[in-house]
Amino acid sequence: MTAPDAPRAASWSRRRVLSTLTPASLLAVSGCGSSGHAASAVAPAAPAPHASKPAAPASPRPAASLSPSRARPSSISARALAMATPEVSHAPGVTNAVALTFHGDGPPALANALLSEAEQAGVRLTVLAVGQWLARYPQMAERVLKGGHELGNHTEHHLAIDRMGETLAFSEIDRCAQRLEELTGSRGRWFRQSQGQHATAEVRAAATRAGYGTLLSYDLDPLDYRDPGATAIVRNVLTKIRAGDVVSMHLGHPETVVALPDILEGLHKRGLRPVTASELFPLSGGAPAPSADPSLSTSQPSQNR
Numbered sequence: 001m002t003a004p005d006a007p008r009a010a011s012w013s014r015r016r017v018l019s020t021l022t023p024a025s026l027l028a029v030s031g032c033g034s035s036g037h038a039a040s041a042v043a044p045a046a047p048a049p050h051a052s053k054p055a056a057p058a059s060p061r062p063a064a065s066l067s068p069s070r071a072r073p074s075s076i077s078a079r080a081l082a083m084a085t086p087e088v089s090h091a092p093g094v095t096n097a098v099a100l101t102f103h104g105d106g107p108p109a110l111a112n113a114l115l116s117e118a119e120q121a122g123v124r125l126t127v128l129a130v131g132q133w134l135a136r137y138p139q140m141a142e143r144v145l146k147g148g149h150e151l152g153n154h155t156e157h158h159l160a161i162d163r164m165g166e167t168l169a170f171s172e173i174d175r176c177a178q179r180l181e182e183l184t185g186s187r188g189r190w191f192r193q194s195q196g197q198h199a200t201a202e203v204r205a206a207a208t209r210a211g212y213g214t215l216l217s218y219d220l221d222p223l224d225y226r227d228p229g230a231t232a233i234v235r236n237v238l239t240k241i242r243a244g245d246v247v248s249m250h251l252g253h254p255e256t257v258v259a260l261p262d263i264l265e266g267l268h269k270r271g272l273r274p275v276t277a278s279e280l281f282p283l284s285g286g287a288p289a290p291s292a293d294p295s296l297s298t299s300q301p302s303q304n305r
């Protein structure tokens with residue numbers, strides 16, 4: 001087991017990562033929402049000042065307000081709800097793989113640093129991009145895909161989408177999807193809702209309308225967006241990770257960049273291989289595909305619509 005209290009000297013040291021940032025740039029990112037099963041591993045910490053919605057306190061389940069069963073009355077039809085996009089957060093039956101997924105926002109230098117760390121280790125990640133991030137840094141779409149990583153939709157503005165009506169929720173999803181399509185030729189296979197671990201029925205119905213067949217949730221949240229320090233991030237992942245997990249982390253946070261090499265080493269020691277979301281949840285329903293040429297995982301219109 002990797003000692004979580006002494007991260008190895010990464011090629012991106014903490015000092016070097018921090019030197020790329022200004023306080024203003026840190027204010028541009030926020031956490032994804034309520035916590036998965038790793039939340040209890042995190043010491044209480046003040047939420048990031050830029051987080052528009054603090055993460056829920058340590059709890060194995062999301063806040064009740066986020067549960068589909070507690071959704072507000074909706075005007076959408078029962079048929080639409082029945083056909084709404086299903087949600088996945090764990091791959092049952094998988095014995096040797098996990099998916100590291102990232103909220104796509106923040107300074108490009110930090111995103112590049114994290115992606116490069118993964119690439120040096122031969123690991124491919126899944127980035128759920130906020131539409132406004134791509135509007136500001138359109139080059140990041142190509143950067144993600146060229147590294148062999150997977151790119152998906154994380155709404156246009158990262159607002160509390162579960163509190164919107166279905167029409168506004170659809171707009172948040174579709175605007176980001178259009179941006180992805182313009183930049184890459186594909187909307188991507190995956191949509192993840194903003195500010196919440198699980199989607200309401202209205203959000204899932206909106207995702208269906210926007211063309212997404214599956215909503216990608218997560219079941220392990222190391223709360224890295226609270227910037228608890230690289231040591232805590234490593235510990236929060238490695239003490240809770242199980243085969244088949246989807247881990248939610250964040251681009252744009254320097255401690256996450258510093259933590260990644262130790263996380264990858266710890267996963268390797270546990271016999272857990274980081275794969276993309278599409279590899280963890282293959283369309284065929286089989287086991288995750290073995291590691292292959294990174295170019296094979298690049299989102300293509302015909303594969304990811």
Ligand SMILES: [Zn+2]
Binds near residue numbers: 032033154158194195
């Ligand atoms: Zn997010």
